[in-house]
Amino acid sequence: MASLIAGLNPAAKITDEAEAKASARASAVSILLGVVWGAIGLFYLMSPEGAEATRQAMAAAETPETAGMAEAMSGAVVGITGVTIVIQLIFMLIQWAKPNIAIPIIFLLLVIYGLLTSLLGVVMADQLAAMMGPQPQYAAWMTYGSIAVLAVQALLHVAGIRGASALAKFRRAAA
Numbered sequence: 001m002a003s004l005i006a007g008l009n010p011a012a013k014i015t016d017e018a019e020a021k022a023s024a025r026a027s028a029v030s031i032l033l034g035v036v037w038g039a040i041g042l043f044y045l046m047s048p049e050g051a052e053a054t055r056q057a058m059a060a061a062e063t064p065e066t067a068g069m070a071e072a073m074s075g076a077v078v079g080i081t082g083v084t085i086v087i088q089l090i091f092m093l094i095q096w097a098k099p100n101i102a103i104p105i106i107f108l109l110l111v112i113y114g115l116l117t118s119l120l121g122v123v124m125a126d127q128l129a130a131m132m133g134p135q136p137q138y139a140a141w142m143t144y145g146s147i148a149v150l151a152v153q154a155l156l157h158v159a160g161i162r163g164a165s166a167l168a169k170f171r172r173a174a175a
Contacts, residue, residue, distance in 0.1 A: 010159035017174075020167035024099030027160025030153040031092035031107060037149045038085040044142060045078050053138050095160070099167060104160035111157060115150040118143070 008026045012019070044050040054077055095103045121128065122143060 008156060008159060010155050010162065012159070014163060014166040017167065017170040020163050020170055021099060023159050023163025024104075024167050025096055025160070026156045026163060027099070027104035027107065028092050028095040030156030030160065031088050031095060033149060033153055033156070035085055035088050035092060037146065038081065038088065041142065041146075042078065042081045042085065044139070045081060050138065099160075099164050101161060101164035101168065104157045104164055108154060108157035108161065111150050111153045115147065115154060118147050118150065122147070
């Protein structure tokens, strides 16, 4: 357990295979954090407040061609979120059982994209509303919580990349 906690540090020195494996598993911990935050977001979307915010945004964006689709699209948002959570959980289990460098790299890129788009959405909320129409007004804790979770995930994926790289070097040296 101590090696796992030490492995979560993206700047920790990796001196042996056990430390490398623990550090590589930091990426799995990061994905688990995303799964937990995604489940919280899913429960929020299914709550009356979240469902109403999604419905209002969908209704405001309706055009004559898409009239009446807001309710179906709201359900699709919930479904896509649920599927994404399950996919993340599968990748987390793979990374925990057999740490590799590909999963942390892919997830780091996705996390950086999510972080940048979230920050851009916060900074340019008024401009987005002017250009694209009304945007969903979710609870502020969801927006800022997502940014915080994504920042922590980025650090953990960096630790995972470092650990997976070191693990591969230790295994090549042993072979």
